[in-house]
Structures are given as C-alpha cells and as structure tokens.
Amino acid sequence: MNSVNTLWEYRLQPEDAGQKYLSILKHKFHFSLKVLQHLKQGERVWVDGCFTYLTARGKEGQLLTIQLFAEEESPIQGEDLPLSILYEDDYLLAVNKPVGQVVHPNRRYPNNTLGNAVMGYWERKGEQRLFRPIHRIDRNTSGVVIIAKNQFAHQQLAWQLERGHIHKRYYGFVHGYLRADSGTINSPIGLAPNSFIKRQIQETGEPSRTDYRVIRRYSEACLLEFILETGRTHQIRVHCESIGHPLLGDDLYGGDTSLINRQALHSSVYAFLHPVTGLPLVIRAPFPEDLRHLLKALNKAKE
Template sequence: MLKDDLWEYTLQIQDQGKKYQDILARKFHFSRNLLQKLKQGERAWVNEEFTYLSTRGKAGDILALQLQMDEPPNIPGEHLPLDILFEDDFLLIANKPPGQVVHPTPRYPTGTLGNAVVGYWNLKGTPHPFRPVHRIDRNTSGIVVIAKNRFAHQQLAYQLEHKLIHKYYIGMVHGHVQEKRGVIDLPIGLVPGSFIQHNISPDGLPALTRYQVLARYPQATLIKFSLETGRTHQIRVHCQALGHPLIGDDLYGGERLLMHRQALHSFLYAFNHPATGEWVIFRAPWPQDLIDLVAKLKGQ
C-alpha cells in the first residue's frame, strides 16, 4: 500500500458508493482526529486528482494519502547513544538500555530515550515528535516501539488496544518455578499512599501474564513472559505474587546481590506494520548484565 511516500488503497466492490472517510474509518481504523488532520490541506487524491474525503467512491478508484506531516519535536533533543534495531518512514524500534527512562518526567527531565531519539532525528534533518507506542520501566531493558507520525501511532494504538501486538519478555526469578508454563490472572492496583509501588488488589485493573520456563539454575529460573495486558509493573508484581520475585527487584521482594536492577528484558515485539499490513517481528539482543547474570548462576 506504499508508493512514492504515499499510502494507497484500491477500492473494492464492497466500497462502491461509500465515502472515502467512512472506508478509512471502518476498514483501516483511521481515528476521527487523524481524518480531521488529513482534511487540512491537499492530502488526499483519487486517480491522481485531489479529492475531499467526504466524496463517495467507486470500485477501482485508487485512493492515495499523504500521511507524513511536518510536525516540530515535542521534547528537546540530545546527542546521546542510541541503539536502533529498525527504522523506516513510519517506525523506529529502539533497544533501550537499563537505567534510562523512556520519556522525560519532572524527576528525569533529560537523558531519556525520547531525548536521544529526537536528537538523532534533528541531526538527520527530519524532526518528529516523540511518540512511544508503549513504555517500559527505567530499569527494564529492551524494545521500545516509536511511531514517526500520527497515522503510525494511531494504527499501533489500535492494535495494542485490541491485543493484536505480541509482546514477550525474559526474566530471571528467584527459586525454582515448578510448572513448565502457566497463567497469572490477578488484578493490579496502586499501593495506597504510594506513587510508585503496585500490588495485587481486588479493586485493581485486570492483568493477565502468561509464562513459560526456559531454563532452571541452582537458585533461579529463566522465564519467558507474554503480556495480555499492559499494567504498570505487571510482570514484577505478578512474579512477586507467584512467590518468585525477579532477581534484583528489591521493590517487589527481589535481592540485588547478583544484579543491581530487575532482571527483566523486553526481547520481542510482533505486529502488523501500520502502513503495509505486513507481519513484522523485532528482537532485541540480551544486555550484557543479563548475560553476566546467567554466567554467575551457572557457576553457583
């Protein structure tokens, strides 16, 4: 559907007589806000002629949209190290190191992944706002998916909301998890009086984590986690509830003798590319501290 920087769609028989905006909304899940942006300026063509999205189409029409919009950055850019796993006109997939915050906050106003990404784009002369599709904790490493325009962000947000994005983490927990695989389905809420810590709470939001044991060591278990929901600290809280907290996660019952952060890494994301619809898979290599942890555990 991509051609010369334009997104294209050839109307089918079932599209006959329907407004272009209705086709985009119903078939491709374009949000109302995005459609409104596309109506501002000449951004839509049919058979290479400008059209209004309120026009009714016919089968065989080739609808083309200019989805790239000039937008200034929304946070300051900084020249920082940046590990890019993939980039095209719609996406940037970054491998975030442990210890780095995804987006600036009052506590961490600079040095974030967002500052690094915006600084990289500024250096290339292609500025964009920083639009992460999801976030991971400061001391969790691995994949962060970043949308480069409104369309990509809206499309991926739709997939995320409808559980169409597959997210996998690896983590090292204390002790031996006996079951080879399992499901943790426990609601999570904020601990009363805390701005950070979460716990299992009957009044919390639904949270479901699937897990599979990958390897066992004398004092630990390596686990692959699959998230059905995306609650704050979900894997960390669920591991504590399982009785096997993540190594290094002292906020949720883990010890920091072997690792000075939670042993958790976002290693695989899979979804439909927002522009082409192609199924894409991105993997992040293990960070060195997790590799070192495995070596320590094997030597025990």
Template sequence: MNHEQDLWTYTLQPQDDGVKYQDILYRRFHFSRKLIQHLKQGERVWVNGAFTFLTTRGKAGETLSVQLQPPEINSIPGENLPLEILYEDDYFIAINKPAGQVVHPTPRYPRGTIGNAVVGYWLAKGEARPFRPIHRIDRNTSGVVVIGKNQFAHQQMAWQHAHGRIHKCYRGIVEGQVMEDQGTIKAPIALAPDSFIQRQISPEGSPAVTLYKVLERYQDASLLEFILETGRTHQIRVHCQHLGHPLLGDDLYGGNLARINRQALHSSIYEFNHPLTGELTTIQAPLPEDLQRLLRELARVE
C-alpha cells in the same frame, strides 16, 4: 498499496465503488475518527493526484493518497546520544533500550532519554517529528521500545493493542526454582497506598494477566519467559512477587540486590501486523550483557 515517505496510497477496489473516502479509511483501514477529522484540515487527501474531500464517493481504480505526517511542532529537545536501532521504516522505529535509561522525559529525568535521543536522530536527518512511543518499559528494564513516526502509525497500533493483535514477550530471572513448567497469573493490580510508584495486588485493581514459561532452572533461580495479555504498570514485577519468586535485583518488589542492581527483566520480542501491508512484523532485542553474565554466574553455581 504502496507508499513514499509519509504518503499512504491505496487503489480503490470494486467493493469501494460508491463508498465515501472517509468510510473506506474508517471501515477498511481502521483510521480513527480523530485522525480523519485531522485529515480534513488542509489539503492532505488526493485522488489521482488532485485534492479531494473525504465526503466524496470513490470509484474503483482510483488512487487515494493521504499525507500522514503534516508539519508538527516537537516539544522534546533532541540530543546526540547513543541509539541502538533494531528496526526502522517510514512508519516505525524500534530501539533497544539499555537499563537505566528513561523512555520519555519527565521532571525527574528531563534529558538523556530515549525520546531525546530519537528526536536528535531525526533532526540530524532533517526530519521534524513528535516523539510518539507505542509503549513504554520501566527505566531499569532493558529491551525493545517501538515508536510511531506519524499519527496514523500510532493510532493503528493503539487499535491493534485494543484488539489483542500485539504480542509482547519478556525474559526475566527470578529468585528460587519455579516448579511449574508454565502457568498463568491472573491478579488485578492497583497503585499501592501512599505511593506514586509502587503497585500491589488488589481486588479493586485493573485486571492483569501474565503467562509464564520456565526456560531454565538453576540452583536458586529460574529463567522465565513472560507473555503479557494486559499491560499494567510494573505488571511482571508485581506478578513475580505474587508468585513468590520476585525478579532478581528488583528491591521494590522483594528482589535481592546481591547479584544484580536492577530488575533482571528484558523486553525481548515485540510483534505486530504492519498497518500498511498486514504482514507480521517481529522485532527482537538480544539479551544484554549484564543478564548474560548473570546467567553464566548462575550456571557456575550448579
């Protein structure tokens, strides 16, 4: 396989002989039914350079080409904002989000978001794309945010997420010394009564699993690494409170604001198999200065 900007190509193999193009896309490459239906609208699929219908049966050696990104209307206004790009190719862009910035515009935060910044960056390059974040992190959590550049990339990552193929790793600083070197928190999470924001542990909640490992212990705090097996809203924050060691600075879930005024949580690694090549793609965001400073302060208290 190879690709140009937003053009996906594949050379049919002997096992594809006689198979409909739409079945090759669905079964071999996990194109969703919805995306395949969209591909049938307009001339977006070619074989050996000539337009074809997806219901046609293929022959080994043919080159199947798919236009992944038709012209689309973007509903988010672009802005010229600072943007730290960790990774970019024709399918994805990954941003190191600073604490305090929202990922997607909301009525409360209509401008100044990662979405506005990314769209502004694309518009400056003459590209019109909708903003499709693969995942989101809280406003006061820093670190990796991955955005799909087209519908195919977004759908492929949704498939990987549903099949447990995506590896997400966070680092956080919690109150107190966590005595177990590592552990697993299994506690379902639900929206707290009378709140649109706060979550709580509840038997009626959605299943939530967080793995943790102690990286460093300080006099009255611990640096932990978290791996998410599920992706519930505020999962790490709620689970740390449940563990009895809330994140420093996380006053919504019992954390102390004396040392830092935001939850001491950072999205450090996002790892997935690239949908084009199948190769493992690892995106890393370094620990931001405020958390590095906090760790230095904690070490001095020893």
C-alpha cells in the same frame, strides 16, 4: 529543519465501490477521527492523481493517495545520545532501550531519556517529528520500544494495542525453583497505599493477566518467558512477587541484588501488523551485557 510528509496509498477493491472515501478510511483502515479531521485541511487526498474530497464515492480500481501531514515542533530537546536501532522505515522506529534510561522526559528525569535520544537522532537527519512511543517500559527494564513516526502510524498501532493484537514477550530471571513448566497469574493490580511508585495485588485493582513459561531452571533461579495479556505498570514484577518468585535484582518487590543490581527483566519481542502494509512484523532485542553476565554466573553455579 525539514518537515516530513509521507504518502499512504490504497487500490480500491470491488467491495469499496460506491463507498465514501471517508467510510473506507474509517471502517476498513481504522483511521481515527482526529486523523480524518487533519486530512480535511488542505489538499491531502487524491484519487488517480487528482484532488478529491473525503465525502466523494469511490470506484473499483482507483488509487487512493493520502498525504500524511508534517508534525508540529516537539517540546523535547534533542540530545546526542547512543541509540540502538533494531528497525526503521518511514512509519516506525524500533530501538533497544538500555538499562537506566527513562522513556519520556519528566520532572525527575528531564534529560538523557530515550525521547531526548530519538529527537537528537531525527534532528541530525534534518527531520521534524514528535516523539510518539507506542508503549513504555520501566527505567531499569531493558529491551524493545516502538516509536511511531507520525500520528497515523501511532493511531494504527494504538488501535492494535487496545485490542490485544500486539504480542509482547519478556524474559526474566526469578528467584526459586518453579516445578510447573508453565502457568498463568490472573490477579488485579493497584497502587500500594502511601506510595506513588509501588503496586500490589488488590481486589479493587485493574484486571491483570500474565502467562509464563519456564525456559531454563537453575539451582536457585529460573529463566522465564512472559506473555502479557494486559499492560499494567510493574505487572510482571508484582505478579512474580505475588507467587513467591520475585525477579532477581528487584529490591522494590523482594528480589536480591547480589547477582544483578536491577530487575532482571528484558522486553525481548514485539510482534504486530505493520500500520501501512498490514504484513506481520517481529522486532527482537538481544540481551544487554548485564543479563549476559547473569546468564554466565547462573550457568557456572549450576556446573
């Protein structure tokens, strides 16, 4: 199997003159200490085509080139599984995760996960990479999952995520009729007593904020758009239950399963800056078949 090396390039600007390359990479581009340590191993840093050290100082106009290292062998077994690719380049892979699929293999779900599918896809292309999802969504939540193709891309996107620079939008169908067009749920979430899975609102929980907007009202349900200010486990599901409007199909948090047999929640949009170009990137995932059927059923009931 072939390892994958990717080149990162930057033309030094006037403000970079006299600065150490190490300082430019660390402070201007937020290279992590772990990535910088890897760059010190072997000839991975060049200026105008010639090898240099990170401690050397730069000059305006120089072309700084970094060879991002090949990945180690992944412990995840690749499998030939369907993969719905929304976007791909040398640094990122964005997929539309189906309902019922776990993101990362674990003891309960060692196979048929998104990780197995992605590794199988890369193996068929002859590429050796690690599976580095930027985030996870629940097994029965569908939609966008972003995977970094190398440690640098992962570190850059993790930096954006930690600082709230990645904007996530979900769509969900909730029980009941919301009169307000929009609102905010700002309630801390913690693990429910005697449970390893269920969460609940509790004063000692982690700060959690969900903004929502009503997209469409039906006779006994509403389609909402959610914008997450934080990313707690089951956040939307817990917050919807807390205001008396659980997600349709979410029997863990009080939802009815007569119209759909899983929480009617979809990770629809991820907007962020590309880890290399810095340009805005928006990834969108269309509704899966079960949510399209739910839409038809609700529209028919409204007629």
